[in-house]
Amino acid sequence: MLERLREPWTDQRAERVLGALACLILGVIVFMIVFVAVRAWPSFHANGLSWFSAKGNVDVQLSRMVNSGANPTPADYQIGAWPLIYATLLTTVLAAGLGLVFSTLSAIFIVEFAPEGIRRLIVPIVRLLAAVPSVIYGLIGILVLAPFVGNHLISQGRKKSVEFVIQLSGTSLLVAVVILTIMITPIMIAITVDGLYAIPRSWKEGAVALGVNRWRAMWTVTVRAARPAILAGAVLATARAFGEAIMISMVSGSKGFAPNPADGLTFIFEPVKTLASNIVENAESINAPAMRSTLYAMALLLLLGGFGLSIASWIAKQPLKKYGTRG
Amino acid sequence: MDRTLIPPEAAGPLPPLRTPPRQDRKRRVNESISTWRWTDRIGYGLMWAAGLLVCAIGIGIVLYMMFRGLQYLRPSLLFSHPQAELDQSKTGGFLDPLLGTILLTVLGICLAVPLAVAAATWIVEYARPAWLARIVDSGIEIIAGTPDIVIALFGLVLFQQRIFGWMSFTAQGGAVFGRSFLTAGCMMSLIALPMVFASTREGLQAIPSHVREASYALGKTKAATIRRVLLPSVKANISTGAALGMGRIAGDTAIVVVLLGATLTLSPEGSVPGLRVLKGTGGTLTSYVYNNSPAGEGNAPQKAYAAAFVLLLIVVGLNFVVDLIARSSAKSGLETSRLGAR
Numbered sequence: 001m002l003e004r005l006r007e008p009w010t011d012q013r014a015e016r017v018l019g020a021l022a023c024l025i026l027g028v029i030v031f032m033i034v035f036v037a038v039r040a041w042p043s044f045h046a047n048g049l050s051w052f053s054a055k056g057n058v059d060v061q062l063s064r065m066v067n068s069g070a071n072p073t074p075a076d077y078q079i080g081a082w083p084l085i086y087a088t089l090l091t092t093v094l095a096a097g098l099g100l101v102f103s104t105l106s107a108i109f110i111v112e113f114a115p116e117g118i119r120r121l122i123v124p125i126v127r128l129l130a131a132v133p134s135v136i137y138g139l140i141g142i143l144v145l146a147p148f149v150g151n152h153l154i155s156q157g158r159k160k161s162v163e164f165v166i167q168l169s170g171t172s173l174l175v176a177v178v179i180l181t182i183m184i185t186p187i188m189i190a191i192t193v194d195g196l197y198a199i200p201r202s203w204k205e206g207a208v209a210l211g212v213n214r215w216r217a218m219w220t221v222t223v224r225a226a227r228p229a230i231l232a233g234a235v236l237a238t239a240r241a242f243g244e245a246i247m248i249s250m251v252s253g254s255k256g257f258a259p260n261p262a263d264g265l266t267f268i269f270e271p272v273k274t275l276a277s278n279i280v281e282n283a284e285s286i287n288a289p290a291m292r293s294t295l296y297a298m299a300l301l302l303l304l305g306g307f308g309l310s311i312a313s314w315i316a317k318q319p320l321k322k323y324g325t326r327g
Numbered sequence: 328m329d330r331t332l333i334p335p336e337a338a339g340p341l342p343p344l345r346t347p348p349r350q351d352r353k354r355r356v357n358e359s360i361s362t363w364r365w366t367d368r369i370g371y372g373l374m375w376a377a378g379l380l381v382c383a384i385g386i387g388i389v390l391y392m393m394f395r396g397l398q399y400l401r402p403s404l405l406f407s408h409p410q411a412e413l414d415q416s417k418t419g420g421f422l423d424p425l426l427g428t429i430l431l432t433v434l435g436i437c438l439a440v441p442l443a444v445a446a447a448t449w450i451v452e453y454a455r456p457a458w459l460a461r462i463v464d465s466g467i468e469i470i471a472g473t474p475d476i477v478i479a480l481f482g483l484v485l486f487q488q489r490i491f492g493w494m495s496f497t498a499q500g501g502a503v504f505g506r507s508f509l510t511a512g513c514m515m516s517l518i519a520l521p522m523v524f525a526s527t528r529e530g531l532q533a534i535p536s537h538v539r540e541a542s543y544a545l546g547k548t549k550a551a552t553i554r555r556v557l558l559p560s561v562k563a564n565i566s567t568g569a570a571l572g573m574g575r576i577a578g579d580t581a582i583v584v585v586l587l588g589a590t591l592t593l594s595p596e597g598s599v600p601g602l603r604v605l606k607g608t609g610g611t612l613t614s615y616v617y618n619n620s621p622a623g624e625g626n627a628p629q630k631a632y633a634a635a636f637v638l639l640l641i642v643v644g645l646n647f648v649v650d651l652i653a654r655s656s657a658k659s660g661l662e663t664s665r666l667g668a669r
Contacts (some may be wrong), residue, residue, distance in 0.1 A: 003409045008550065008551055008554075009550040009551075010548065010550065011548050011549045011550050013550070014549070014550035014553065015453045015455070015550075017445070018446075018448055018449035018452065018453065019449050019459075020491070021441075021442055021445035021446060021449070022446040022449045022450065022460075022463045022607070023447065023459070023463065024442070025446060025463060025466055025467060025470065025520070026462060026463055028470070028472065028517065029469060030467050031481075031485065032473075032477075032478075032481045032569045034551075035481055035484045035485060036477070036480065036481055036484065039484055061425075078507070078569045102377055102380075102381075103380070105373055105374045105376075105377035106374075106377045106378050106381050108374050109375065109377060109378035110378065113371075113375075113378075114378060115372065118378070118382070118400070121382060122378060122381060122382050125381060125382055125385030125386065126381065127646060128385055128389065128643065128646065129381075129384070129385050129388070131574055131578075131642050131645075132388065132578075132639065132642065132647050133577070133578025133579070133580070133613060133638060133639075134580065135578070135580045135613045135617050135635070135638075136392065136578075136616070136635045136638065136639060138617070138620065138622070139616055139620050139631055139632070139635050140388065140391070140392075142620055142621050142622055143620070143621070143628055143631075143632075144391070150435070165644075182384060188333065189381070213363050213367060214361075215363065215367045215370055215371050215374075216363075216364075216367055219367075219370060224490070230344075236472070239472040239474075242474065242475070243473070243474020243475065243476060243477065245474065245475070245476040245580075245581045246580040246581055246584070246613075246617060249575060249622060250622040252622060262366045276474055276476050276581075279476050279480065279585075280476060280581060280584055280585070283584055283585045286585075287484070295480065296484070297482060299476065299477045299480045299481075302474050302476070302477050303473060303477045303635070306469070306472045306473045306474060306477070307469060307472075309472055310468055310469045310472040311645070313472075314465070314468070
């Protein structure tokens with residue numbers, strides 16, 4: 001038997017083994033959807049569409065699930081997860097939007113305008129920022145940025161004005177969005193730089209030859225042609241922001257509270273709690289059936305959202321094929 | 328990259344000629360910017376601001392972590408076991424989390440590399456039927472886009488099935504705990520897999536087809552060509568991907584919290600030596616930092632800073648390894664596969 005394994009593989013056998021291993025990955029994905037969906041079902045079944053609505057206080061509902069014991073009644077499954085969904089969308093969209101502007105400008109800088117010395121500095125920095133673990137960003141957020149915001153940016157009057165609704169302590173939407181932007185920008189910069197390098201140089205040179213300045217040529221020709229790559233990078237980074245759990249749970253204050261833009265500037269200082277950070281915080285009480293089902297329901301939402309973003313990034317990359325560049 | 332098999336003229340098209348030279352261009356910009364329209368000048372200024380801000384943030388984070396790390400890190404912290412005490416001077420160091428990080432990283436990458444290399448080889452060299460190959464390809468992209476917390480919860484439900492009882496602690500009555508180094512390592516391999524896959528595939532695609540044809544002409548089978556010619560020449564790509572994947576595993580927290588128990592010390596399970604530790608729960612540096620931050624139970628920022636500094640050193644070290652491996656083939660230094668953002 002061992003002798004047979006040691007002799008060189010035939011083509012057919014190699015193809016079958018490699019193909020089987022590749023298909024194992026597909027199996028993992030299918031299992032993932034099925035298992036998570038099966039465990040999520042009781043929560044959706046008990047709540048129906050009101051799962052997605054805002055009814056009652058989500059923190060109270062979650063703590064009732066923890067205390068419901070091994071045999072929960074349908075009433076224990078009650079949850080209106082809208083504040084969490086809203087907070088997830090809010091942090092993701094704000095961070096992706098900020099990151100898009102920031103990363104496009106930085107990418108242009110790296111590709112076209114940076115002096116050689118600064119370019120040699122900025123490229124390793126971007127790679128480093130992409131590699132820093134999220135828990136370190138969270139640590140900096142909670143120990144440096146959140147106290148700064150709490151002590152210096154939020155005035156006493158502002159804290160007093162809302163003290164009967166919510167405590168403003170610095171861990172807030174603002175800190176979460178800022179750190180999230182720093183986390184996802186390196187990925188966007190890398191993809192945008194790739195996209196900008198892939199655009200034929202002669203296009204921009206043509207524009208310069210027609211008499212526009214270099215900034216305008218870059219902005220109207222190269223950046224415009226690289227739009228699909230920029231969009232694909234933004235979508236990928238959005239996926240990263242969307243599922244970020246640990247960092248958000250550290251810096252966002254973790255209150256199931258939906259910040260209201262109508263509050264004016266106070267809005268950005270209000271605490272939030274996203275779907276992913278909620279899962280991490282309640283992972284200890286996952287043995288309570290009601291809580292378990294709810295957490296898996298949230299995971300299913302994240303999973304499907306991730307799928308959606310993968311498809312969106314694939315669609316965004318399609319026009320790139322026209323130029324024969326890989327996205 | 329080991330390019331001994333590839334003649335220099337096949338290494339791709341020549342880079343575009345850069346004319347005029349950089350120095351001249353820079354001077355010209357400085358002379359002409361006063362004639363630009365004001366919208367262009369604002370854009371140009373914002374771009375400089377963004378670029379310098381990226382530099383400032385990166386340098387700031389590194390210097391701050393270094394300052395705090397050197398302030399609080401003592402060699403004794405690295406070699407003493409953590410203790411659950413109220414008094415901060417007695418809580419010990421983080422030897423166990425450090426060992427946990429190393430163990431989990433090695434376990435995860437050992438599972439990820441064979442799987443990812445096999446999948447990449449199949450996709451580039453065989454890919455029959457074509458539709459299946461396309462599905463596998465997008466499947467790996469989907470895994471790359473799945474949040475780690477979802478992978479962790481999936482691991483929990485998967486390994487709580489009876490047939491995986493041998494991998495973790497089984498309570499009386501047959502309930503499987505599902506949390507151990509083995510289960511966490513399996514799920515960690517999913518985190519590292521897309522990076523190893525992407526860089527291996529890139530390497531295989533870059534090998535010109537006449538290399539394969541030469542091997543066939545010598546009478547080698549396709550399998551032998553892959554084994555003896557193709558895989559050796561993408562060794563550098565595989566190690567790049569593996570180092571990046573290790574960095575990702577070492578930095579992941581959600582899977583550790585959910586699937587490894589995030590306990591303070593390694594708590595072996597069962598009686599078989601070696602397997603005891605793998606079957607038991609434990610913690611890593613990431614979970615140690617998380618638990619010692621104000622968000623966790625420990626609330627000992629000094630310890631958290633020291634552990635975070637060690638973690639940062641590990642991750643930066645792995646990135647440096649990537650740099651060393653890939654120095655010869657680097658273009659912009661920001662290839663997307665090297666950031667795992669494919």
